[in-house]
Amino acid sequence: MTKVTITDVAKHANVSKSTVSQYLNKRFDYMGQKTKERVELAIKELGYQPNIVARSLKQKSTSTIGVIVANILHTFSTQVIRAIEDYCHESDFHIIVCNADDNPEKEKKYIEMLLAKQVDGIIIFPTGSNKDLYQKMLDDNYPLVFVDRTVSDIKIPSIMLDNEKASDLAVAHFVEKGYERIGIMTTSISRSIASRVERINGFKKSLAEHHLPIVDDYMKSIEVEHLQQALHDMLALKEPPQAILAGNDLSLMEILKYVKANALSIPNDLAVIGIDEVSFASLYNPGLTVISQPVFEMGKQAAALVLQQIQTKAKSEQQHIYRFEPMLVKRESC
Known part of the structure; x- marks a missing residue:
């Protein structure tokens, strides 16, 4: 089966390849409604699937965030992951979730895997035992945020409860x-x-x-x-x-x-x-x-911080800990 290309879509919709590219990248500022509808219909009729790898190479972005949790069995971890995913979805980013099992060696392998996959940034619930690797990513100006934990002497933004x-x-x-x-x-x-x-x-x-x-x-x-x-x-x-x-x-x-x-x-x-x-x-x-814990606010803050680093390429000059307020929920066990 012949693979449908962007050129095929452009011919089918009777528009330029540039117009199709703008449509795929959601740049609609100078695109008329009828043109959008023609491109959309052409994509649907031809069954066109964008080449994500090629687009990533061209844009130098995979639109993907890695999330490494220390232990996915924690309710806190799963709730924060959900909040991160929600926020990233709204920004057209995807997430890859890894569970380190509180194992530093497993965490190290996941960090190396995510870097090899060229994810744009990583959110980590750190084990604290891979300081050299954390520091290298920091030195390389790699977008990185910690959640639930800080690591001494590593100046990485951290999301923490009080x-x-x-x-x-x-x-x-x-x-x-x-x-x-x-x-x-x-x-x-x-x-x-x-x-x-x-x-x-x-x-x-x-x-x-x-x-x-x-x-x-x-x-x-x-x-x-x-x-x-x-x-x-x-x-x-x-x-x-x-x-x-x-x-x-x-x-x-x-x-x-x-x-x-x-x-x-x-x-x-x-x-x-x-x-x-x-x-x-x-x-x-x-x-x-x-x-x-205000888990959804904490997860959204983590996602916002890593996306901000990706978009601005700003290096964190000092560790900043974002503290969130706990709340007592009274029931009958006390």
């Missing part, structure tokens, strides 16, 4: 409800992941501000598969915590699994607040009190 405030909102609500023995559980901070470290720091600061003791046995930051055992050990203490802050959605899931398996009652046996508005929070019985 994580310390998120923890403070939770602790303040626990205190308001009369709880004094308060714990926190989150996934591992072995690689000093900024958002998790900030939430723990905010938790400690808030306890101190409310004149409550900071008990090491009430604070656990470990791999997901060990969280339930850690909660079991915590609740077996002579004076166990009365309330737990789940530092993210994966931690919350493990806490809820343990509660169900051991026939505990929320909030009678254990009050719970989670950071991240999970989809089932309002449906769970009792409803789950959460600290919500």
